[in-house]
Amino acid sequence: MSPEVKAFFDEATNTISYIVRDPNGSSCAIIDSVLDFDYASGRTDTASADRIIKWVKQEGLSVEWLLETHVHADHLSAAPYIQQALGGKIGIGDRIKVVQETFGKVFNEGTEFERDGSQFDQLFAEGDSFMIGQLRGDVLHTPGHTPACLTYVIGDAAFVGDTLFMPDFGTARCDFPGGSSRMLYDSVQKILALPDATRIFVGHDYKAPGREEYAWETTVGEQKTRNIHVGDGKSRDEFVKMRDERDASLPMPKLIIPSLQVNMRAGHMPKPDDKGDVFLKVPVNKL
Structure with a gap:
């Protein structure tokens, strides 16, 4: 079955959110939503999420899932805000518990922060x-x-x-805590084992040099032959050397500090203080 896919591009974070629709009904899932955040002022905005909510309502769709591909380091998730408006269950991988344990320490969250994934409605494992x-x-x-x-x-x-990104841009960085270029290579091979005609929808696009338009849809076959990092039969050792050297030169994402704190909580802000005020922490020399 071929789902209907509607993409929403957020230029501020280069993120693509998706609405995935059952072609034979009104059910849908929303993948990797965005809560707008201005770091300089510390203010949130829901314009990006409201675009999605408006489209879902216009189409008369029923949201069954709000899916996160991972704990994003470059944008805040709008899943709880959309859930309040449209319903659906928030899902993520069950290894979220590893991420919560790692960054719970980085942000000195203490015992109040649950590290069992309970902030999410569904934890998915391989094969689910x-x-x-x-x-x-x-x-x-x-x-x-x-x-x-x-x-x-x-x-x-x-x-x-x-x-994976578009073939002319390559693959994701692996230098965050818990990342691994060797694991990434193996994961890419798992994706490339899907049928060549499988449509691939990427989470970000940054317009590779020489390309004038943003893009987010490709295929397994195109990735196999054209991906500049893993295509055309590149070996694991070649990839690991390239990826590790490249990652060492990259700056941290602009929104990594607020994003991690919010996204490891399923898109919720940290618990307010006794006055109802919410604060995010800035760890010094930790990332």
Whole structure:
């Protein structure tokens, strides 16, 4: 079955959010939503999420899932805000517990912060499946960028998060805590083992040099032959050397500090203080 896919591009974070629809009904899932955040002022905005909510309502759709491919380090999730408006269950990979343990220490969260994934409605493991109406989704555990990264294979479409980018841009970085270039190479091979015609929808696009337009849809076959980091039969050792050297030169994402604190809580802000005020922490020399 071939799902209908509607993409929403957020230029501020280069993120693509997706609405994935059962072609034979009104059920849908929303993947990797964005809560707008201005770091300089510390203010949030819901314009990006409201675009999605408006479209879902216009189409008369029923949201069954709010899926996260991983704990994003470059944008805040709007899943709880959309859930309040439209319903649906928030899902992520079960290795979220590893991510929560790691960053719970980085942000000195103490014992009040639960590290068992209980902030999410559903924790997925390799081989799990779920339904969007009559449309089946299957879960691939594809770590490397983070320990909890998932690829959702829904009909003939695969939503790969940050594991793969467009063929002319390559693959995700692996230098965050818990990341691994060797794991990423193996995860990419798992994705490339899908049928060549499988549509791949990437989580970000940054317009590779020489390309004028943003893009987010490709295929397994195109990735196999054209991906500049893993295509054309590149070996694991070649990839690991390239990826590790490249990652050493990259700056941290602009929104990594607020994003991690919010996204490891399923898109919720930290607990307010006794005055109702919310604060995010800035760890010094930790990332």
